[in-house]
Amino acid sequence: MVLLSECRSRVILLLSLSVIMGLLNGSGVEARIRRYKWEVKYEYRSPDCLKKLVITINGQTPGPTIRAQQNDTIIVELTNNLLTENVAIHWHGIRQIGTPWFDGTEGVTQCPILPGTTFKYQFVVDRPGTYLYHAHYGMQREAGLYGSIIVALPDGQSEPFTYDYDRNIILNDWYHKSTYEQAAGLSAIPFQWVGEPQSLLIHGRGRFNCSSLTIPTLDTGVCNTTNPDCGPFRLIVVPGKTYRLRISSLTALSALSFQIEGHNMTVVEADGHYVEPFVVQNLFIYSGETYSVLVKADQDPTRNYWITSNIVSRPANTTPGLAIFNYYPNHPRRSPPTSPPAAPVWNNSRPRIAQSQAIKARRGYIHPPPSLSDxxxxxxxxxxxxxxxxxxxxxxxxxxxxxxxxxxxxxxxxxxxxxxxxxxxxxxxxxxxxxxxxxxxxxxxxxxxxxxxxxxxxxxxxxxxxxxxxxxxxxxxxxxxxxxxxxxxxxxxxxxxxxxxxxxxxxxxxxxxxxxxxxxxxxxxxxxxxxxxxxxxxxxxxxxxxxxxxxxxxxxxxxxxxxxxxxxxxxxxxxxxxx
Amino acid sequence: MVLLSECRSRVILLLSLSVIMGLLNGSGVEARIRRYKWEVKYEYRSPDCLKKLVITINGQTPGPTIRAQQNDTIIVELTNNLLTENVAIHWHGIRQIGTPWFDGTEGVTQCPILPGTTFKYQFVVDRPGTYLYHAHYGMQREAGLYGSIIVALPDGQSEPFTYDYDRNIILNDWYHKSTYEQAAGLSAIPFQWVGEPQSLLIHGRGRFNCSSLTIPTLDTGVCNTTNPDCGPFRLIVVPGKTYRLRISSLTALSALSFQIEGHNMTVVEADGHYVEPFVVQNLFIYSGETYSVLVKADQDPTRNYWITSNIVSRPANTTPGLAIFNYYPNHPRRSPPTSPPAAPVWNNSRPRIAQSQAIKARRGYIHPPPSLSDxxxxxxxxxxxxxxxxxxxxxxxxxxxxxxxxxxxxxxxxxxxxxxxxxxxxxxxxxxxxxxxxxxxxxxxxxxxxxxxxxxxxxxxxxxxxxxxxxxxxxxxxxxxxxxxxxxxxxxxxxxxxxxxxxxxxxxxxxxxxxxxxxxxxxxxxxxxxxxxxxxxxxxxxxxxxxxxxxxxxxxxxxxxxxxxxxxxxxxxxxxxxx
Incomplete structure (x- = not known):
């Protein structure tokens, strides 16, 4: 009887402990499991005002942002509803330590996911920072299958810089031809290149100049600048506050210059690593890169400002990407009274090289490299x-x-x-x-x-x-x-x-x-x-x-x-x- | 020694026999194996003058015709080069006796064939007649992945009708939207129907009225009525000769009326079975059906005649399909001096029902049905x-x-x-x-x-x-x-x-x-x-x-x-x- 009673006490103790652990998990002190159920399918959208078939995740492009804390486990159960097309998703910047099979790279780490199949990705996000995810199969990424992964520090730890708000912006370029049409051209003899993108998207929204369409087609309502899908992205800021902007690029082709009219940006993070801070007027950003910049809303708060993306390194005549840096409480639809800032000269690589060279590890956060290589x-x-x-x-x-x-x-x-x-x-x-x-x-x-x-x-x-x-x-x-x-x-x-x-x-x-x-x-x-x-x-x-x-x-x-x-x-x- | 010698003679006899059998096989007396290597991929084509991505087999749409004799074994080694899309091909009308796994119906008899994979279909064509093949996965057939299977009688056997030449024509309707766009619309809420087809193809060629395009697009050279892809199909006939025309339909939607201006057609085969002959001016044909008709080139040989296909049973305003019944030696590009024959009234189903009822098994070739069903x-x-x-x-x-x-x-x-x-x-x-x-x-x-x-x-x-x-x-x-x-x-x-x-x-x-x-x-x-x-x-x-x-x-x-x-x-x- 004594023994039985002792045993019972231990069981109760264990049960209590596991409940406490559960609560601790729930409160974020311990690493958590974050589960997502994603449905991937084709839908019509008008990201730049031209109606086009895009690949959405749960109806969205860019897809849902994954937000986690360091050491959390991410589980994404992805159901492929693309009808006849397979899929694979890469978790860009996540090293997949111990789970190389979930890197999502078709042909390298996995077979493609068949239509009708639910595939479970499971991996640990072991470092804080700004990361991405996107299709890694054929040229499927260009169909709109991409999004952000934002990993925060564990509770109680802090970044080596301060800010009031944290915001996320993905940049992209956008083509009107389908990925199949583009790929067929690239594989054709003679080679048929799709050319420069039709527009630049800032967080999934751009504005194609519908009046530049000249060749007649059968489609009705195909380009419509009043479509709410393509209203410009608006970043609302409170005067005097400092914003951490996570800027990333998943362009198909374009190198970009990103700028906020009249505001300097202090670069503090690159690809999940702290940067020795430096100030830029425009951020050069290349496909696959992520940055965090600090921006203070310290300009005349009675007006709004342009946010722009411009193509550099190629002589593209693509219209710049435009969004609104919206000082609260100005009306978000109020256009800035100025013209958007001029783009850098496309073929001057000096400032781009200079910016590349300026990016160094932040003091106190340097991982020293081995002094020699094998x-x-x-x-x-x-x-x-x-x-x-x-x-x-x-x-x-x-x-x-x-x-x-x-x-x-x-x-x-x-x-x-x-x-x-x-x-x-x-x-x-x-x-x-x-x-x-x-x-x-x-x-x-x-x-x-x-x-x-x-x-x-x-x-x-x-x-x-x-x-x-x-x-x-x-x-x-x-x-x-x-x-x-x-x-x-x-x-x-x-x-x-x-x-x-x-x-x-x-x-x-x-x-x-x-x-x-x-x-x-x-x-x-x-x-x-x-x-x-x-x-x-x-x-x-x-x-x-x-x-x-x-x-x-x-x-x-x-x-x-x-x-x-x-x-x-x-x-x-x-x-x-x-x- | 005697035994050994006898044995050797037998071996030689057997070897000789097998060589003879091999030769006989080669001459077509015995069933043969017919091998095809197919590469399936996306390419640009202009079947109705509008440039569009289509799925080709070895560069062709319609794909290569499979010609065989009864009891031959067909082996098709199909390599899927569609990049991110799977495929499956159904052999329409072939019963697949003993090989139900090669019926090619995705989800019913097989998994889809992945990009980069070579899949071997192998089956016996056990009956003479006119059959088809086409994609049986999603709505992929509409992308142009289809063709004919023509199975001849064994050497020495003859059809119960005579003709001088054997010709093959596949009818189709044609959409400008991709199968993905169509499917996305059909699955959308609210439902978005693609509407009636843009054109009708006769053996892979049609003519879309480019001037009916009204909404501007970016694409250049997208609709071009001088493109050789969309020159009308021309059937060259020698005056006085009788033609067996194998007419089949693989329309996405449309019921058709097929007609050769000024020429009667005698229906003699339907879906691989001999028909008690009957004469029609126009043949009603539905998607998935095949017919053989006999046509005698017995009209004024100094001119050409229209071959037409028209949509019936739906109020479509699609332009009729047009081809040329070209009496040799008239120039094949010489248009007939007349207007194409009028289409039947679309919503009068009486003549269609009458024609359905007229199709009976040919005397001497009747397979009696069981008198009762279970x-x-x-x-x-x-x-x-x-x-x-x-x-x-x-x-x-x-x-x-x-x-x-x-x-x-x-x-x-x-x-x-x-x-x-x-x-x-x-x-x-x-x-x-x-x-x-x-x-x-x-x-x-x-x-x-x-x-x-x-x-x-x-x-x-x-x-x-x-x-x-x-x-x-x-x-x-x-x-x-x-x-x-x-x-x-x-x-x-x-x-x-x-x-x-x-x-x-x-x-x-x-x-x-x-x-x-x-x-x-x-x-x-x-x-x-x-x-x-x-x-x-x-x-x-x-x-x-x-x-x-x-x-x-x-x-x-x-x-x-x-x-x-x-x-x-x-x-x-x-x-x-x-x-």
Missing amino acids: RVIVFLNTQNTINGNVRWSVNNVSFTLPHTPYLIALKENLTHAFDQNPPPDGYDFVNYDIFKEQENKNATLGNGIYRLNFNSTVDIILQNANTMNKNNSETHPWHLHGHDFWVLGYGEGKFDMFNDPRKYNLDNPIMKNTVPVHPYGWTALRFKADNPGAWAFHCHIESHFYMGMGVVFAEGIEKVGNLPSSIMGCGETQGHYRP | RVIVFLNTQNTINGNVRWSVNNVSFTLPHTPYLIALKENLTHAFDQNPPPDGYDFVNYDIFKEQENKNATLGNGIYRLNFNSTVDIILQNANTMNKNNSETHPWHLHGHDFWVLGYGEGKFDMFNDPRKYNLDNPIMKNTVPVHPYGWTALRFKADNPGAWAFHCHIESHFYMGMGVVFAEGIEKVGNLPSSIMGCGETQGHYRP
């Missing part, structure tokens, strides 16, 4: 013609995704799934003239990968070059999955392997997951290959990756846990069903 | 509103495809894959007024199926009714997979279960796989449930099946052989890959 890989970025198709290549290899995801092929040792020979670690440094049109020598399609020694330190030099057009070199934002890298330096011209490394910033380099390579320039990165898995590294311009501008790194595959069967079902893993 | 199922066809969506229903159940194909679910006993309760065998015969707008009582979505006793004889009464609009009833062509059925009769109004069966034609009913149900009418069918498998039976109007107008029959599942793993990989069969 391997240096140089990636020459070129345009090529292969079998009559226009392609992009890295060291003359134009990347093609296999149909058995690398992570599964590597883990299950399916050696036929991709070319087992690695692509080259460099190019003909001595003879290749990066200022001349590509001579297209030995350019091939390939799906070989770079195998990195686990825990080794790898340096990547992204070397830009001339395209196939004379006197032309473009800007490429490269994004690395599964890691942050240190940005050691930017330079102009051909990277000098003897002298340039001496100029590396090893003191306070920023860590990022996306970084631009400027025209005719180079960017040097360093990272630790410490995350077991297979990881894409690619130009974040949607069409450039589609056209081959990417590579895959694999490391520590033997340390990868059991793969969930939900990521399988394609290529060599179509597998025999056994009930 | 089960009678009545299918009331109605329009409904379910959860705010406009749907079509059968006995108030609107069909939804499950994501685990029925054939696999049945064979592997996956009872959660679909509703195990069968849908009803009839409706409220006494009280339901087929001439009134649907009252929408008890309409539900459902994926239950009809299980038929193996080898039983089943009668199906397709009962048409009023739609949700006053005084409106439409024409629905119903297509049965895996079987031919006897067409026992057509009638007007509500089917009378006591008196109408007495009027059934049991003497010489035609066998078909597709049959129209006329407005406010009924059609009575009989078939033997003698083909082990799971088989769709549905309205062949693409949007109607998408909106729920279909059912599934299952029979003799225990006799179905081992399912190939290639059809699996979706829904509950996504299965764990084991290397």
Whole structure:
């Protein structure tokens, strides 16, 4: 009896404890599980006043913002209701430590999610900061399937800067042609390029000039500037207050300059890392990047101001993106009395390079990089013609995704799934003239990968070059999955392997997951290959990756846990069903 | 030694025989294997002069014609290069005896074929005649993924009619909106119907009136009547010769009248069965039907004649389809000196019913139907509103495809894959007024199926009714997979279960796989449930099946052989890959 009574007390004690733990979880002291149920489907929307089929999540584009605290577990149960089209979603900037199979990169970490299927993504957001999610399958991201992930510090911890309000803005460019039409053109012989975007969206809203439509069509009501979908985004601010604006870009193509008329911005965060603060009038931002800036509503509060996005680095004639910086209590529809501020000169890369170089890790928050690397890989970025198709290549290899995801092929040792020979670690440094049109020598399609020694330190030099057009070199934002890298330096011209490394910033380099390579320039990165898995590294311009501008790194595959069967079902893993 | 020598002679004899057999095979005396390698992808084409993304097979739409002889084995290795979209192809009219898993019906007999995958269809064409193939996934057929299968008699056998030349024409209607845009509208609340087709194609060519475009767009060169893609189809005929024209229809929506100006047509084949010949001036043809007609080039040979297709049964203002019946050696571009013949009055169903009733089995080629049936199922066809969506229903159940194909679910006993309760065998015969707008009582979505006793004889009464609009009833062509059925009769109004069966034609009913149900009418069918498998039976109007107008029959599942793993990989069969 005594024993039984003791036992009962213990049970009660345990029950009470678990209730308390539950309450603690509920109050946010402990890491929480945040569950989302998403339905992905095609719907008509008019983000820039022109009615078009877009992909929505629960009816929205941009999709719902995921808000969490550091170390929370995110569970997204995604139901694909696209009818005949598959889907996959990448959690951009989330390193997926321990869950490389949920990186959402079709062909690299998972098979696509079939129509009618509910796929469960589950991962930990282990660092505070501003991140993104978006489709990573074909060119599906451009159909509007994207959104934000905002990870706060745990309760009781604080940022090294102060602000009154936290606001989020995603920038995008917008095409009227469907992703299928764009892709069919890119794969056509002769090559048919879709051209510059029709409009720029600020948080999903833009304004296409309907009167610029000239060729007749059958559709009625297709372009309507009074559609509420395309009313400009309005950021309401209280005079005197300081705002943390999380600015991110998921453009298909465009490099952007973001500006708030008459207001300076202090850059404090980049890709989830604190930046040694610096002040800008306009923020240059490339597809895949996220920034936080602090803005004080300290101007004449009796009027509103323009928020603008402009295309830089390309001679686009796309109308600027316009939104309203709305001083409360002015009417939000009241247009500013001024003209929107002028855009920077599109082909002057100096201020862009200067801004790239200004981004350093914040004092007190520096992650020191290893002082030496174990391997240096140089990636020459070129345009090529292969079998009559226009392609992009890295060291003359134009990347093609296999149909058995690398992570599964590597883990299950399916050696036929991709070319087992690695692509080259460099190019003909001595003879290749990066200022001349590509001579297209030995350019091939390939799906070989770079195998990195686990825990080794790898340096990547992204070397830009001339395209196939004379006197032309473009800007490429490269994004690395599964890691942050240190940005050691930017330079102009051909990277000098003897002298340039001496100029590396090893003191306070920023860590990022996306970084631009400027025209005719180079960017040097360093990272630790410490995350077991297979990881894409690619130009974040949607069409450039589609056209081959990417590579895959694999490391520590033997340390990868059991793969969930939900990521399988394609290529060599179509597998025999056994009930 | 003697024994050894004898043995050697026998080996030589056997070897010689097999060589001879091989030669015989090559000469077509024995059944052959016919192999096709198809690449399916999106390309720009202008079938009706308006440039649009279409799905091609090896660059063609309509796709390549499969030509074979009775009992040949067809192997199609289909590679899906659609980027993010799956595919499945149905072999329309081929019964798939012994290969129910290759019927190509997504959700019924197979999982969809993923991008990058090569899927091997393999089946026997066991009867001569005119058949079709087309996508059977979402509304993909409308994107241009279709073609003909023509099966000849074995060498030495002959048709019961004579002709000099054999020609093939597929009819279609054509929309400018993509299948995704159409489907998004059909699933939208409120319902957005795409409307009548923009043009009618005769063998993949039509002519849209570009000047009817009125709303401006950005696209340049989008509609061009000088594009060679949309030059009219020309059928060259030699004066005095007789042509067997194989006419088939794969319209998305339209019932058609097909006519050759000034020439009578003798109907001799329908859906692969010989017809007791009868003469028509215009052939009414419904989506999914195939006919052979004999036409003699016996008119004034100094001029050309119009070939036309016109929409009947709907008040469409679509321009007629036009092609040229080109008497050799007149110039093929020479237009006929006359106006195209007038279309039949769209809403007079009498001549259409009369033609349906005129189609009987040819004497000497009659397959007598069983005189009694084991089960009678009545299918009331109605329009409904379910959860705010406009749907079509059968006995108030609107069909939804499950994501685990029925054939696999049945064979592997996956009872959660679909509703195990069968849908009803009839409706409220006494009280339901087929001439009134649907009252929408008890309409539900459902994926239950009809299980038929193996080898039983089943009668199906397709009962048409009023739609949700006053005084409106439409024409629905119903297509049965895996079987031919006897067409026992057509009638007007509500089917009378006591008196109408007495009027059934049991003497010489035609066998078909597709049959129209006329407005406010009924059609009575009989078939033997003698083909082990799971088989769709549905309205062949693409949007109607998408909106729920279909059912599934299952029979003799225990006799179905081992399912190939290639059809699996979706829904509950996504299965764990084991290397």
